Amino acid sequence: MEGEAPEELLMKQHRKEKKDLQAKIQSMKNAVPKNDKKRRKQLTEEIGKLEADLNRKHEEEIRQLRSTADSKVEEVANGVETMKVEGGGEEEVKQPRVTKAQKRRDKKSAQEKERESRIAEAEVENLQGMRHQEGLKLAQKLAQKKLQIKEISSDGHCMYRAIEDQRARHAQSGLSMTVKELRSRTAEHMRENVDDFLPFLTNPDTGDVLTADEFEKYCSDVEHTAAWGGQLELRALTQVLHSPIEVIQSDSPTIRIGEEFDGELITLIYMRHAFGLGEHYDSVEPLKDPTSSEDG
Template identity: 75%
Template structure:
């Protein structure tokens, strides 16, 4: 015949289970708070300490109450263990801090940011073997031979003109400091005044035919007033506008040189096929900051 447990033994057994359940709940609470959120981690530590203290105090009170109960209540205590378990669980649940809607939103946002950071990190690792990274390495090597490095230009459709503007600004010579908007305007004006040098090289994207005079005017207007990307035709116009040669360095092609009829230090641009995941892009260049380190590498 199995030995019947005393009410005190039953209560102690129940207390052990409640402590185990609380530890599991505490671990879950810890997992829900990011380690780098110092403010919430501090509050979590205080909440956990309170939960453990409350449970310990309740267990002590229940044991004391059982020991001091009259003999006639012993049998009721034994028969009411299950009720005690339910009530204890309810009390513990009430004493746990309530998670507000605002806190739930913060937790959800933190989880989303963590997932996003993880995706970005993974993408960056994959990109180390991607075409953009390889292009950057090759360009850095070519520029290092000229004691130059890339100077980033914003990718907003004006990158070619902004890069030329930056090159002119670096020279700091009178008459050369013009804005990218002025460069656009002067490029469009030169093309309008010399249509024979540009119109034959432009075709209608739909029909493939050489564009008409009206279409050429529309093209020049877009050069002047919109963020339309610039290419070799616009660079050719710029060499005449500035009376300066322009060289364009690329990763997998020889350096493109335009306007070599002008005997002057060329404007140097970098043309990237895979920049920022957006495709083609122009950057400027600047003197290499650590040429000694580049030679060692």
């Protein structure tokens, strides 16, 4: 964009290239069956190389840009730069001094570059880290059930979106509920059954059980905000939907709630290291036949 500094343009280009690479990586992952351990291992190595190559490219471009800037600075002495003019002569052109505001912008830009570099390095390391290992363990567990993970957006509504997705897959579930309806029904059920939920809720600052006003605030957040859902909300939802819910985890036994109900089983995936954001819920879908091709 006109008027943008070279370093800003370069960082925009780098962000676009990183985004494009992540899209390519996701496509590569989707093309490999989650239960093909050998190919998944090879894929991890390929992804690591792609990201490392991109990081090296970006670092080199940043070095070149800084080198060019340093050379430019060396040509300027005491705010005076020699420039050629028509006729072969030279004249001295006064250059404005760097203002404090510009220095602050330069410092902020440098900090942003450093932060993005650290993020890129962390992403490469994470391929072999906790998130990657968690994904492999979950894939193995799900393969035994002929299932695979269906990713749900991480927007604070992930648990409700995963349940919405599961119910949409069950023809016997009747009319589906939106995320908004699921949240509203959950909050309504908790309000109507205070004694079943209030004893398990405490004030994070004092450790005391919530007061009546605090409990109402909690229920209001469940209903109207993107407040993250947990086991209490799952318990309420089994009673609202009259369906059992199972939550599959990588390193812990599967949690089953509402086994007294005979409705369609709702299966959720609980991840502790998803998207670098921590806890997250995903849905599941039937495991795709590795011999079939999506392209027909």
